[in-house]
Amino acid sequence: MPLDPPLPAPRGHLRAYLLAAGFMGLIAALSLTVRENYPFSHFPMYGNPNSRPVDYYFLTDGTGEPLPVAALTGETAPRIKKRMITQELKYVKDHHLKDRTAIPPEILTEIRTRVLSGFVTQARSRGSSLPTEIQLWKGLIHQHNQGYSESFEQEAAVHTAASSPP
Amino acid sequence: MTAHLRAILNRIPPVRLVGSTEALVQRILLAAILWGVFSGPPLPYPDLPEPVGLARWSSLWQSLGWDLARFSDPQVWSTTRTIVSITLVAYVAGLGLPIAVPILALLHIGIRTVVNSQGAPHHGHQILSLVLIAQWLVLWSCAAARLTARLHSASPPPWAQPKRVHSWIWLYSIAAAAVTYPISVVTKLEVSKGKWLENSHYVAAQIVKTNRQGYYNSLDPSLLNGVPLARAASDNPAHDRYRYPVPVQAAWLKDHRSLARTLFGIGFLLEACAGLAILSRWFAFWIGLGFVILHASIGWLMALYFPLNEWIMAIYFLNAAGWIAAFRSRELPRPAAITWIAATILTAAAFAASALPALSPTATGMLRVTIAPASSLSAILSPVCPASLEPLLLALSFVFQTIITTVAFSGLLSAWRHLATRFRPSTPAL
Numbered sequence: 372m373p374l375d376p377p378l379p380a381p382r383g384h385l386r387a388y389l390l391a392a393g394f395m396g397l398i399a400a401l402s403l404t405v406r407e408n409y410p411f412s413h414f415p416m417y418g419n420p421n422s423r424p425v426d427y428y429f430l431t432d433g434t435g436e437p438l439p440v441a442a443l444t445g446e447t448a449p450r451i452k453k454r455m456i457t458q459e460l461k462y463v464k465d466h467h468l469k470d471r472t473a474i475p476p477e478i479l480t481e482i483r484t485r486v487l488s489g490f491v492t493q494a495r496s497r498g499s500s501l502p503t504e505i506q507l508w509k510g511l512i513h514q515h516n517q518g519y520s521e522s523f524e525q526e527a528a529v530h531t532a533a534s535s536p537p
Numbered sequence: 538m539t540a541h542l543r544a545i546l547n548r549i550p551p552v553r554l555v556g557s558t559e560a561l562v563q564r565i566l567l568a569a570i571l572w573g574v575f576s577g578p579p580l581p582y583p584d585l586p587e588p589v590g591l592a593r594w595s596s597l598w599q600s601l602g603w604d605l606a607r608f609s610d611p612q613v614w615s616t617t618r619t620i621v622s623i624t625l626v627a628y629v630a631g632l633g634l635p636i637a638v639p640i641l642a643l644l645h646i647g648i649r650t651v652v653n654s655q656g657a658p659h660h661g662h663q664i665l666s667l668v669l670i671a672q673w674l675v676l677w678s679c680a681a682a683r684l685t686a687r688l689h690s691a692s693p694p695p696w697a698q699p700k701r702v703h704s705w706i707w708l709y710s711i712a713a714a715a716v717t718y719p720i721s722v723v724t725k726l727e728v729s730k731g732k733w734l735e736n737s738h739y740v741a742a743q744i745v746k747t748n749r750q751g752y753y754n755s756l757d758p759s760l761l762n763g764v765p766l767a768r769a770a771s772d773n774p775a776h777d778r779y780r781y782p783v784p785v786q787a788a789w790l791k792d793h794r795s796l797a798r799t800l801f802g803i804g805f806l807l808e809a810c811a812g813l814a815i816l817s818r819w820f821a822f823w824i825g826l827g828f829v830i831l832h833a834s835i836g837w838l839m840a841l842y843f844p845l846n847e848w849i850m851a852i853y854f855l856n857a858a859g860w861i862a863a864f865r866s867r868e869l870p871r872p873a874a875i876t877w878i879a880a881t882i883l884t885a886a887a888f889a890a891s892a893l894p895a896l897s898p899t900a901t902g903m904l905r906v907t908i909a910p911a912s913s914l915s916a917i918l919s920p921v922c923p924a925s926l927e928p929l930l931l932a933l934s935f936v937f938q939t940i941i942t943t944v945a946f947s948g949l950l951s952a953w954r955h956l957a958t959r960f961r962p963s964t965p966a967l
Contacts, residue, residue, distance in 0.1 A: 388549065392812070394674075394713075395713075398713065399716050403720060407653070409646065409653040410662075410670065412720075414721035415724050417743055418727075418729060419725075425742045426746075437756060440754050450659075454655070457587050458587075461587070508779075510749060510779065518764075518767030518783070518791065519788070
C-alpha cells in the first residue's frame with residue numbers, strides 16, 4: 372500500500388496566519404477560563420434555550436403602574452435580573468449551596484429588596500423624580516402549543532424615602 | 538488527501554499589504570467610535586460592589602494611589618476626556634501609536650470594568666477592548682523588533698518594517714473581533730449540554746422577553762404591537778394590565794419550529810466559522826457582512842442591539858476603503874460598470890423604501906436589515922458629525938452601502954463564473 376507523501380512545510384506567509392490563529396486560541400482559552408472578568412467573557416447569553424418559563428423584571432409605582440426603568444435609573448431593565456443573579460450566585464458560593472434554587476425564600480426577598488434599593492439610590496443620585504413607593508415585579512413567559520401566556524408576581528417593594536444603598 | 542491539503546494551503550494568499558490611506562480611514566472610524574464611548578456623562582457608579590477583571594486587584598490600585606471608581610468623579614472624567622481627545626488626535630494622525638493605543642486600551646478597559654463591576658455584566662464592549670489590546674500587541678511587537686535591530690546595528694526583520702504594521706493591525710483586529718463568536722459557541726454547547734441547536738427554536742420565547750424588557754426601559758408603546766397572548770386573562774384581573782400582545786415574529790417562529798432551528802442554526806454556524814475571517818479579504822468580507830446582517834436582524838427581531846460588534850465589522854471586515862484601494866491598484870479586477878450601476882440603483886431603492894411611512898413594520902424592518910452596513914457607518918460617524926452635516930453623513934452612508942453591494946455582487950458573479958467553468962460539460966473530440 373503506497374504511503375502518502377509527507378505534509379508540505381507551510382509556506383513562509385502561512386506562519387503569519389498560524390500566529391494570528393494562536394492569538395485567537397489564547398484569547399479563547401483565557402476567556403473560557405476567567406469567564407466574566409472584563410475585558411474577557413465567555414458570552415453566556417441565550418446559551419441554554421429550553422421549554423421552561425422565561426422570566427424578566429420591571430418596576431412599577433405603588434399602584435402597579437409601570438415606570439420607565441432606563442429614564443428613571445440610567446440602567447436597562449435586563450440589569451435588574453443580572454444584578455439579582457450575581458447576588459444570588461454569591462450567596463450560593465458563600466454558603467456552599469448546590470444552586471440558586473436552594474436559597475431560602477426569605478433570603479431571596481432580602482436580595483431582591485437590596486437590588487431594588489440600589490436602583491432607587493441610583494435613580495435618586497440622577498435627580499429622577501420618584502414615586503413614594505417603587506415595586507419590583509417578575510413576569511414569567513410560558514410556552515404552550517397554542518402560543519404564549521404570562522403570569523406575574525410582585526417580588527419586592529421599597530418606600531423611596533426609606534431606601535438605603537445596597 | 539495530502540495533495541488536497543497542499544492545494545488548499547497554497548491557495549491561501551499572503552497577508553495583504555494595507556495602504557496608508559486605508560489605514561487612515563480605519564483609524565478615523567475607530568477614533569469616532571471611541572469618541573462616542575467617552576462623550577457621555579461621568580459614570581454613575583461611585584463604588585464597585587461586585588469587582589471583576591482589573592477591579593479585583595483593589596490593593597494594587599490602592600498602592601498606586603488610584604481607585605477605578607474615580608471615573609465617576611466629574612473632575613476625573615473631565616481629565617479623562619481631555620486625555621482621550623489628545624490621544625485620539627495622535628491616533629488618527631498615526632503619531633506615537635505605540636503610546637496612544639495602550640492609553641486608549643487601558644482607559645476603555647478601565648471604564649468598562651467599572652460598569653461590569655456593578656453585578657450586571659454587559660457584553661457589548663469586550664469586542665472593542667480586545668481589538669485595542671490586539672493593536673497594542675502588534676505595535677509593541679513591531680516596535681520591540683525594530684528597537685532590538687537598532688541596538689544590534691542591524692536592519693529590522695521584514696515583518697516589522699513600518700509599511701507592514703498597518704497589515705498586522707488589520708489582521709489582528711479581525712482576529713480579536715472574530716474570536717469572540719467561537720467562544721460564545723463553546724459556551725452555548727457547554728451550558729446546553731450540546732443541545733443548543735436541537736432546542737434553538739425556544740429562543741423565540743426570548744424575543745418576547747427582550748421586547749418586554751425594551752418596553753419597560755422606555756414604555757415605548759411601539760414595542761407592544763403583535764398578536765394576543767394565548768391566554769389573555771387570568772384568575773387575577775389586577776395583573777391583566779400587563780398582558781400585552783406578543784411580537785409577530787416570536788409567534789411566527791414558535792409556529793415554525795424547523796424554520797426557527799434553521800435560522801438560528803445559520804447564525805450558530807456563522808459564529809463557529811468566524812475565525813476563518815483572518816484567511817483573506819473575501820473571507821473577512823462575507824463573514825463580516827453575515828454578522829452585520831445577523832446583528833441587525835437580532836436588533837429588529839429581539840430589540841437587542843450590539844452596535845459595537847456591527848461597527849467593528851463595518852470597519853475591518855467590510856473595509857470599503859480597502860476594496861477601493863484594491864480596485865484602484867488593480868490588485869483585484871475592477872467590477873464592471875453595470876455592476877456598479879445595478880448596486881447603486883438597488884441601494885437607492887432600499888434607502889427610499891426604508892423611509893416610506895406607509896410600509897408595514899415587518900417590511901421596514903427587513904429593508905433596514907438590508908441597509909445595515911450604511912446604518913452602521915452613519916452611527917459610527919454621528920458623534921463626530923455636527924447636525925448641519927447630516928446630508929454629508931447620509932451621502933457617505935449611501936456610498937459605503939453602494940461599495941459593499943458592488944463588492945458582494947462582484948464576489949457572487951466571480952463565484953458563479955468559477956462554478957460554470959468547472960462544471961461546463963467537456964466538448965467531445967471530433
